[in-house]
Amino acid sequence: MSTSATPENFAATLGLVRAVRAMRWEQAPEDAREVARHCILDFLGVAVAGSREPLTQILVSEIAKPEGSSEAGLIGIKRRASRMSAALVNGAAAHALDFDDTHTAMGGHPSVPVIPAVLALADSAGLGGREVLEALLIGIELECRLGAMIGPQHYAIGFHSTGTLGTFGAAAACAHMLRLDEDGWLRALGLAGTQAAGLKSGFGTMAKPLHAGRAASNGLFSALAARGGYTSNPEIIETAQGFAATHAGAKPSREVLDRFAGRFLIRETLFKYHASCYLTHAPINAAAQIRTEHRVDPQSIDEVEVRVHPALFGVCNIQQPKTGLEGKFSLRVTIAMALLGEDTGDLQTFTDAKVTQARVVSLRDRVRVVGAEKTPSTRATVVVKSNGRIFEAESDSGQPASDLVVQRENLTRKFMTLTAPILGRRDADALASAALNADQLACASKLIDLTQAG
Structure with missing residues (x-):
């Protein structure tokens, strides 16, 4: 029937x-x-x-x-x-x-x-x-x-x-x-x-x-x-x-x-390979790509713009987290950590002390999150302005693994x-x-x- x-x-x-x-x-x-x-x-x-x-x-x-x-x-x-x-x-x-x-x-x-x-x-x-x-x-x-x-x-x-x-x-x-x-x-x-x-x-x-x-x-x-x-x-x-x-x-x-x-x-x-809200993963990956490819000195960064779907604002956009748990739901903190080279896959990265660390807070306050209506919720663009130069990267965390052998190895x-x-x-x-x-x-x-x- x-x-x-x-x-x-x-x-x-x-x-x-x-x-x-x-x-x-x-x-x-x-x-x-x-x-x-x-x-x-x-x-x-x-x-x-x-x-x-x-x-x-x-x-x-x-x-x-x-x-x-x-x-x-x-x-x-x-x-x-x-x-x-x-x-x-x-x-x-x-x-x-x-x-x-x-x-x-x-x-x-x-x-x-x-x-x-x-x-x-x-x-x-x-x-x-x-x-x-x-x-x-x-x-x-x-x-x-x-x-x-x-x-x-x-x-x-x-x-x-x-x-x-x-x-x-x-x-x-x-x-x-x-x-x-x-x-x-x-x-x-x-x-x-x-x-x-x-x-x-x-x-x-x-x-x-x-x-x-x-x-x-x-x-x-x-x-x-x-x-x-x-x-x-x-x-x-x-x-x-x-x-x-x-x-x-x-x-x-x-x-x-x-x-x-x-x-x-x-x-x-x-x-997940980052110990934070999944909607922060694409921004983290994009920021990490900029750090790896361009070796940007965090202290030289003037501003960071993160473009994500506005739906993320009510999920993972805690502006000034005070605890490690809140930090997992903060685009500003997770982006700052990625640009600082912190291991966001390490549980110890998301502690109260780390989230409120002076260097993390300093860079966090230079991160600006803006809405991009036509962007899928799993995709993000990160733009870093440093000493008059502009670096941009995009990432999408919404695609399942194509190689399950590699996925098994990564998960293990x-x-x-x-x-x-x-x-x-x-x-x-x-x-x-x-x-x-x-x-x-x-x-x-x-x-x-x-x-x-x-």
């Missing part, structure tokens, strides 16, 4: 379910499967590093520890918790550094809401690595299609897609793992939609990582409750006062699902940088190997166990 063809009565929720529910690991092309492995590797790397962050410790001590539950393990922490709290803590930890993957169709971070949910479910139920990867694939495919369906207005008006769309993705992934029927899927998504939350006004605070953790936890809850027979609106996306209307002012149409039919959008996942280096100081090199190597061969694991809980080895 096909969904209706007209936008006015398009059953969007049902259409989404039918677009992804039948997807299977063995039927996906190898490049999609390889990127799924990359997602697992990258997620575990940032989650292990994020497990040491204060926000993670707060969630462990105030939420997970008092439960006394042993259902599912916490990443990088030798403790167990309930399934829902494990998803919450692991999701927040993985987003704590803002170093996890992203996707332009979703307009957010695809793995961090989904993987904690499916790992918690797999750990508690003794499921295998292939089941985790297949569920991850399905969750990402659904949340990205939903993101494209409701359009960029959702993010523009102030919602954080990782928290909102991610709740749907986590619910879909867990609905698949629980083998829910079509009605169960619709009820799970109905519950996800009524819980989907996350405001961009929380960026630069601990609230942003909480969005990811809550999306994972609420998505898992939605699927479990649906399995038990909990009811919800099965047309939650398209119904009057539903998700599309309230969160985007949109009326979803079938065109997006038709356009993406047969595609695996996970292949277009983008990975990033992973080792994040995890070896915590786990030790031998245990970090073992975890990387398990992640990149997750589809061969008889029990996915090994992935969590290896994060606790150090």
Whole structure:
């Protein structure tokens, strides 16, 4: 049975379910499967590093520890918790550094809401690595299609897609793992939609990582409750006062699902190599190119102009950040750091002391961010004026890697940088190997166990 063809009565929720529910690991092309492995590797790397962050410790001590539950393990922490709290803590930890993957169709971070949910479910139920990867694939495919369906207005008006769309993705992934029927899927998504939350006004605070953790936890809850027979609106996306209307002012149409039919959008996942908001990456790359090619002395710089889409102004344009976390959302600071030769892929670059360092502040105050309406949000132009000379470079961070072998190598280096100081090199190597061969694991809980080895 096909969904209706007209936008006015398009059953969007049902259409989404039918677009992804039948997807299977063995039927996906190898490049999609390889990127799924990359997602697992990258997620575990940032989650292990994020497990040491204060926000993670707060969630462990105030939420997970008092439960006394042993259902599912916490990443990088030798403790167990309930399934829902494990998803919450692991999701927040993985987003704590803002170093996890992203996707332009979703307009957010695809793995961090989904993987904690499916790992918690797999750990508690003794499921295998292939089941985790297949569920991850399905969750990402659904949340990205939903993101494209409701359009960029959702993010523009102030919602954080990782928290909102991610709740749907986590619910879909867990609905698949629980083998829910079509009605169960619709009820799970109905519950996800009524819980989907996350405001961009929380960026630069601990609230942003909480969005990811809550999306994972609420998505898992939605699927479990649906399995038990909990009811919800099965047309939650398209119904009057539903998700599309309230969160985007949109009326979803079938065109997006038709356009993406047969595609695996996970292949277009983008990975971070700078430890800051992804929308700062193109400006960082352009500034770094100018520094490398022209050897501009930072002290001689008179002015820097950064041309980006105005949508970035409400996301990553904190003018005078006081903390390392705020610095991750400051175009002025990240550009200054790039021109100073700071390693923006190093977590220690984004500390309170570094962000407020005199030389960083001095150059930051010479950076001017201007709007360029016709520029895609992932593209930026940087113009440096120095001693009467002008240097210009452009960069676009919105293109997925064409060479997955190189991407695997780059992500493995990033992973080792994040995890070896915590786990030790031998245990970090073992975890990387398990992640990149997750589809061969008889029990996915090994992935969590290896994060606790150090």
